[in-house]
Amino acid sequence: MSKLIVKDLVKIFGKDPKKALELTKQGLSKKEIFEKTGQTVGVLNADFEVQAGEIFVIMGLSGSGKSTLLRLINRLIEPTSGKVYIDGEDITAADGEKLREIRRQKLGMVFQRFALFPHRSVLDNAAFGLEIQGVEEKERHEKAYKALELVGLKGWEHSDVSQLSGGMQQRVGLARALASDPDILLMDEAFSALDPLIRKDMQDELLDIQSKMNKTIIFVTHDLDEALRIGDRIALMKDGEVVQIGTPEQILTNPANDYVERFVEDVDMSKVLTAEGIMKRPDVVVTTKDGPRYALRLMREKGLSSIFVTSRDRKLKGIVTADCCVDAVVNGYNDINRLIIPDVPKVSPDTNLQDIIPLLADSKYPVAVVNEEDRLLGVIVRGALLAGMMKKGGDEDGAA
Amino acid sequence: MVLPKIPIGDTVAWLVDAADEYFGWLFDFITDVINFLVGNFTDLLIGMPPLIFIAIVALIGWRLAGIKVAIGSVLGLFLIWNMDMWKPAMETISLVVIATVISLIISIPLGIATARSDMVHRLVMPVLDFMQTMPPFVYLVPVVILFAIGNVPGLIATVVFAMPPAIRLTGLGIRQVPKDLVEAAEAFGATEGQKLVKVQLPLAMPTIMAGVNQCILLALSMVVIAAMVGVGGLGGMVLRGIQRLDVGMGFEAGLSIVIIAIILDRVTQKIGGKRKTTT
Numbered sequence: 001m002s003k004l005i006v007k008d009l010v011k012i013f014g015k016d017p018k019k020a021l022e023l024t025k026q027g028l029s030k031k032e033i034f035e036k037t038g039q040t041v042g043v044l045n046a047d048f049e050v051q052a053g054e055i056f057v058i059m060g061l062s063g064s065g066k067s068t069l070l071r072l073i074n075r076l077i078e079p080t081s082g083k084v085y086i087d088g089e090d091i092t093a094a095d096g097e098k099l100r101e102i103r104r105q106k107l108g109m110v111f112q113r114f115a116l117f118p119h120r121s122v123l124d125n126a127a128f129g130l131e132i133q134g135v136e137e138k139e140r141h142e143k144a145y146k147a148l149e150l151v152g153l154k155g156w157e158h159s160d161v162s163q164l165s166g167g168m169q170q171r172v173g174l175a176r177a178l179a180s181d182p183d184i185l186l187m188d189e190a191f192s193a194l195d196p197l198i199r200k201d202m203q204d205e206l207l208d209i210q211s212k213m214n215k216t217i218i219f220v221t222h223d224l225d226e227a228l229r230i231g232d233r234i235a236l237m238k239d240g241e242v243v244q245i246g247t248p249e250q251i252l253t254n255p256a257n258d259y260v261e262r263f264v265e266d267v268d269m270s271k272v273l274t275a276e277g278i279m280k281r282p283d284v285v286v287t288t289k290d291g292p293r294y295a296l297r298l299m300r301e302k303g304l305s306s307i308f309v310t311s312r313d314r315k316l317k318g319i320v321t322a323d324c325c326v327d328a329v330v331n332g333y334n335d336i337n338r339l340i341i342p343d344v345p346k347v348s349p350d351t352n353l354q355d356i357i358p359l360l361a362d363s364k365y366p367v368a369v370v371n372e373e374d375r376l377l378g379v380i381v382r383g384a385l386l387a388g389m390m391k392k393g394g395d396e397d398g399a400a
Numbered sequence: 401m402v403l404p405k406i407p408i409g410d411t412v413a414w415l416v417d418a419a420d421e422y423f424g425w426l427f428d429f430i431t432d433v434i435n436f437l438v439g440n441f442t443d444l445l446i447g448m449p450p451l452i453f454i455a456i457v458a459l460i461g462w463r464l465a466g467i468k469v470a471i472g473s474v475l476g477l478f479l480i481w482n483m484d485m486w487k488p489a490m491e492t493i494s495l496v497v498i499a500t501v502i503s504l505i506i507s508i509p510l511g512i513a514t515a516r517s518d519m520v521h522r523l524v525m526p527v528l529d530f531m532q533t534m535p536p537f538v539y540l541v542p543v544v545i546l547f548a549i550g551n552v553p554g555l556i557a558t559v560v561f562a563m564p565p566a567i568r569l570t571g572l573g574i575r576q577v578p579k580d581l582v583e584a585a586e587a588f589g590a591t592e593g594q595k596l597v598k599v600q601l602p603l604a605m606p607t608i609m610a611g612v613n614q615c616i617l618l619a620l621s622m623v624v625i626a627a628m629v630g631v632g633g634l635g636g637m638v639l640r641g642i643q644r645l646d647v648g649m650g651f652e653a654g655l656s657i658v659i660i661a662i663i664l665d666r667v668t669q670k671i672g673g674k675r676k677t678t679t
Contacts, residue, residue, distance in 0.1 A: 076583055104589035115584040119602045129588040131598070180588070 001088055002049035003216045004056075004073070004184060009046040009082035011068055011240075014039030017080045030239040042068040044240040046082070050233075052183070055210060055217045057227040060237030066220045069237070070188050073218065074107045075099060086184065104133050108177030112189035114169045116161045116176075122148065123157040125172050129180035140179075147179035148172070150209060167198040174206075178213070187219045191226065203230050224263065228252075228272050236260055249277050268354075275356060276349035278385060279369045279378025285310050288317055292328040292336050295320055306365050308376060309340050316376045318342035319365050346370050349377055353385065360385060416542040431552045437498055438551050445490040450481050453490075457663065465670035472666070476659035485656040491633035492623050493660060495551065499558040499619045504612060507563045511570025511611070512596065521571065528564040536561050536625050544629050554626030562618040569611030573604030613668040620661050634660075 012020045012033075020039035023032070030041040043065045050056040060066045071077040073084055075091060084091040086106055094102060108129070116125050124131070126147050130140035148157055151171040161169060170190060177185055191199045207230060210217065221227050227234050228248040235245045236259075244256035252272055255261035285308045286295045299307050299322050306321040318340035328339055345359040345367045359367050360382055369378040420427070445453065454477045462470035480489050514521040536557055543553040577600050585599045601608070627635030634653045641650025 074587055076586055100589040100591065102589075103587060107587070109584070109587040111580055111584060113580055115578075115580040117581060117584075117599060117603075119605075128585075128598075132585075132588050132590045132594055176588075186587075 002085075003052040003054075003087065004050040004218070005083075005085040005088075006046050006048050006050075006069075006073065007083040007085070009043055009069070009072055009084065010080045011042035011065075011072055011077060012039050012080045013042050021080055030241075041065075041240045042077075043072060043079075046072075046242050048235055048242065048245055050216055050218065052216050053214045055219060055230055055232045057231035057234045058218065058220045058237060059222065059224065059227040059231075059234055061222055064237040065240035066222075066237050067188055068240075070186050070218060070220045074103055074109065074186060104129065104180065106183045108180065108182035108185045110170070110173045110177050110185065110187045110190040112192055114166075114173045114193070116169055116172055118160075118162055120161070121157070122153065122159050122161055122164070122172050125161055126157075126175040126179050128176055133180065143181075144175070144179050147175040150178060150212075151175045151205065165198075166194050167202060170194060170202060171205075174209075178209070178215075183216055185215050185217045187217060189220055189222065192221065192223065199226070206230060224267060225271075228267065236263065248272055249274070253277075270354040270357065271352055273353045274349065275347050275351045275353075275367075275369045275378070275380060278353065278387070279349075279380045280384055282308060282310075282368075282376050282379050285314075285376065286320070286336065287312050288337055288340075290336060291334050292320070292325040292339060293334075295336060296322065296325040296329060299325070308344070308366075308368060308379065309336065310376050314376050315374050316344075316346065316368055316370050319344045319368075341365075344368055346374075347380075348372075356380060356385065412542075416545055420546055427546045431547050431550075434498075434552045434555055435550075438494060438555065441498060442491050442494040445494050446487055450477075450486055454478065454481075461663070461667050465667045469663075469666045469670065473663045476663055480656045480659055483652045483656065485634065485637065485652055488633045488637050488653065489656050489660065492620075492635065492657070495555060495558070495626070495631060495633060496616065496619045496623070496660075496664075499555050499562060499622075500612075500616050502555070503559050503562045503566060503615050503619065506559070507566035507611075507615070508570050508608070511567045511608075512574060512601075514567065514571035515574035515600075524567065528567060531560060532564045536622065537628075540625070540629055549630035551631050553629045554622075554631030557629070558619050558622040558626055561622050562615045565614035565618065566608075566611040569614065570604070570608050573607030573611070574600045576607065577603045609668065609671050613665060616664050616668055617661060620657065620664065623657060 010021060010024060012024075014020065014037070016037065017039060020033050020037045020041065023036060024041065024044055028036070030044065033039060033041055046069055048056075058066045058069055068077055072079045072082075073091070075084075075094075079092055082092070086102065089102070091099070091102060117128065120128070123141060123144050127140040127144035130143055135143075145157060148154060148171075151174050153168065153171050153175065156164065156168070161172060164172065170193075173190070191202045194202060203226060206217075219227075219230060231248055233245060233247055234251055236243045236251065238259050244251060244260050246254070249272065251260060252264050252267060252269065255264055284298060284302050284304065286298060288309060288311055295307055295309075299305065304322070306319050308319050309317045311317055317337075320336060320339045320341065324339045324341075328334075328336075333339070344365050345363045347356055347359065347367055347369055349369055349371065351369075356367055360380070366382075367380040368376055369380060370376055454474055457477060458470045458474045461473045480486060510524065514524050539560060540553065540557050543556050547553045547556065574596075581599055581603065582595060585595045590598065623631070623633060623635035624638050625635070627633070627639040634657050637653035638650050638657070641647065641653060
């Protein structure tokens with residue numbers, strides 16, 4: 001079951017949302033509804049599911065309704081219609097008491113301008129959520145210490161928050177959200193107020209923390225690079241509507257409409273596409289039991305000048321070239337193992353294109369894509385790389 | 401054309417009479433309570449040896465506002481003692497303290513209410529404007545009718561006069577707490593009460609303290625007017641000085657009021673100011 005389900009969520013700002021709500025059902029746009037009723041549509045028919053452990057990015061320009069959508073999830077803003085389910089439980093139907101309970105237990109939130117309490121120490125800021133829950137001082141301080149250590153603020157517990165830099169303040173914000181150990185983190189432009197270098201550090205830090213804690217993270221941002229960097233999936237918003245939901249690669253290589261395409265056209269594909277996305281499936285390989293004669297025939301058939309050699313369980317052994325094979329055949333060698341050049345460029349499936357380019361440039365062989373066990377998953381040749389750069393991705397079987 | 405006169409004045413007079421007739425028991429009760437409080441507190445202050453009182457004020461001044469304020473307070477109080485104004489000064493301080501406490505008991509919750517509800521805000525603000533612009537002499541008369549001459553009408557008039565800034569500044573302080581901080585408290589599941597106690601009130605504290613400071617000073621500024629309805633103390637001395645054309649006594653009493661005002665102002669101002677630097 002999905003951790004979070006958002007179903008047909010609508011938010012209309014104004015005094016008479018009912019009439020505007022009717023019009024949204026007739027499929028009118030935000031602009032038309034505003035002209036007819038004077039009501040502003042904040043979020044229109046948002047519909048998505050987020051799996052446990054996923055980083056789900058909501059992206060859009062300012063005014064696209066992304067922060068509103070985030071606040072509809074924990075009902076800091078009341079939805080006009082629609083449902084939000086967390087672990088199958090309907091949040092929109094919860095009464096005040098129940099809602100507080102859910103906010104305390106399951107939802108942590110991180111704010112754009114940090115929203116730290118200036119009258120509290122770093123430690124008491126981090127312990128705020130637990131204090132609200134009535135956890136006794138010793139226990140909540142213990143947990144707050146742990147959360148602060150996790151975000152790299154060990155030793156700063158008794159400082160004043162105003163003494164900290166922006167990046168450190170947001171670490172406190174993150175620790176505050178993590179201290180009560182919620183399942184879901186709602187992050188509202190959490191790193192947007194930080195300068196670029198620190199922002200990147202914080203993104204790394206978040207990914208690092210995520211790999212340890214495995215939270216479900218809903219991350220709102222207006223920064224496409226940030227979305228692509230940290231998002232497992234991205235929901236792109238425009239005028240209150242979710243225009244497209246997909247993995248970073250799907251959004252880049254397969255924009256749902258012109259808007260998305262315009263949005264993503266300036267993205268440096270080499271930073272986004274991964275080896276997995278452009279590699280070809282390694283159909284044409286020889287195993288160590290095959291002879292050089294077979295390898296040569298295969299290369300001739302496929303028009304290759306070299307071919308990868310694997311063991312029978314598909315572990316990469318190296319590469320043999322056509323020249324070597326010809327030599328071997330002429331001289332009567334039958335053992336292919338002596339021809340293998342073991343030193344071939346290898347990358348993991350999640351390597352970025354920008355790191356593969358130099359490998360390809362330096363080597364006369366294709367690049368092998370292998371997993372942690374050295375098993376051959378795919379092959380990247382120059383042509384596939386160029387195709388990837390042209391935003392076409394790998395060919396059909398390569399994208400699997 | 402002659403328009404008929406709307407009987408506003410008559411109505412108010414009738415209302416006051418009616419209140420006196422039907423709720424006399426209530427006003428008697430209030431009178432008893434206030435007399436009990438003021439009487440005992442005044443007795444306590446007067447009964448206390450001046451040196452001990454001066455030492456206490458010096459200690460409070462030093463802890464809250466620093467050594468300079470403490471030294472100034474000690475010198476000022478010795479001067480009051482020297483001018484033979486000690487007893488009326490204690491009476492005045494007693495009345496001001498009690499009036500301030502009553503004002504704050506009413507105005508801080510009311511200020512919180514105005515911050516939390518736009519409805520209450522809209523209802524209370526015109527009343528405050530009315531209270532602040534109406535000359536105190538005007539409501540002294542009905543208060544005297546209801547509570548008779550003495551400390552009580554003086555104290556009630558003082559409370560009415562001193563409340564508005566405390567209400568306004570409490571409300572303002574809470575409304576000025578940054579929205580995202582309140583949102584953060586809500587997002588972590590704070591109840592309304594927790595939001596108020598853990599976030600809004602601490603952050604509004606400098607502004608609320610400014611309101612408390614204003615409240616004290618306004619209460620003190622009422623002592624001469626209150627003296628006209630039978631309150632003793634320094635106000636009474638000033639009034640006697642005016643009536644007897646005794647310039648010396650009037651000045652000494654006036655100077656004593658100023659000294660007390662400065663001490664109270666410096667001490668309470670520093671409480672608010674100190675918080676401001678850490679927030």
